[in-house]
Amino acid sequence: MFPLLFATSLFAAANAVMVHNITVGGNGALAFEPTSITASLGDVVQFVFVAKNHTATQSSFDSPCSRLIGADGVSVTGFDSGFQPVGTTGQQTVSSFTVTTTSPLWFYCRQTGHCAQGMVFAVNPPTSGNTFDKFLANALGSANTTATTTASTPPSTSTSSMITITTPAPTEVVTVTQTITLGASTWTTTYGSYPGSPDATPNVTPVTHIVKVGENGGLTFSPSNITAQPRDIVMFEFLAKNHTATQSSFANPCQPLANGFNSGFQPVASGNLVPNLFNFTVADTAPVWVYCQQTNPTSHCAAGMVFSVNAVESSANNFDAFRAKAMNSTGTGSTSTTTKSGGSTLALPMWSGWGVAIAVALSMFA
16 A cells, blocks of 8 residues: 555655545445545545445536436446455555546445445535535435446447448446455445456456557557456556557547546657556456557557457457457547656556556656
8 A cells, every 4th residue: 555655645746736535434434534625626636445345436416326427418427436345454445536627526435325325525515505515415315326327229330431330239237236255355246247248356466467558669559458357457558659548438449438547648769668657447347448549640549559458259349349440430539749748657547556656656767
């Protein structure tokens, strides 16, 4: 745990931002501590999970115990740590996000029944009107919602001059309740599972999966497709040129996913033996789709520079289909110069473990 907090301190000192530590489930309570904070733009909110199995999930004032819904009225959006099981050994887990708005932000734990018992949190709640106390009252009076699904939609078809790809209707997430044993600890957890996805039982010790980006100057992630368990860490090693690891979706492989993770551009000078690093923590069994945003001089995504975690190979939406869809796209995205954005070596939305400490240490000598 010390390397993680030390890395956080280094990051804060280097960028003159404040890190707000929020304890989740302290002393076994169904609570965030503190329950609300005031934060400035650029501040980091760091949820420290210390017991049992909770989440920190963004909601809204009017629907405190449901996932935040996007402007289209259908898509789930907003920050979500995923379930963070913690055993009795004292090993804590951390999930963080950066404050990018001065508007109030509302959160809850989506473990069954926890929100309805008052396990909620807020950033910058107003002192009048929609106050934190009213948000809490709304939660206490609600029926807790643990998952958000949408109605089935017919298959969509995208056409180009080269080929036609038919995308199956989105697979609905199935809510699963499972008893998990980690060492001497046993608890019951509820999570969203995709049909055909791997078992969600986390490893006793989280596994770090190293993915090499741009190895030997190629437009590749290597390996390009992995299977990982919740709490595992995916570490992207940027070895050459100027690439990104940007989360997308199967439907739009070369477009950034709203509120998904993004390493930012990671320029690596020729002959540099020290790679840039970017980590993210696997939250559940759902497939994760990733691409490179570089479009200079041509789209890397449209050239097949894509990656996936837990793609269901027995389904129509497998990795090969994702890559084919990317290569059939226009590959529009962001183009960068060789200027490296600050803090891009840290996966602030979801990061943990020694990999982050290494990334911070390396960035000090870059």
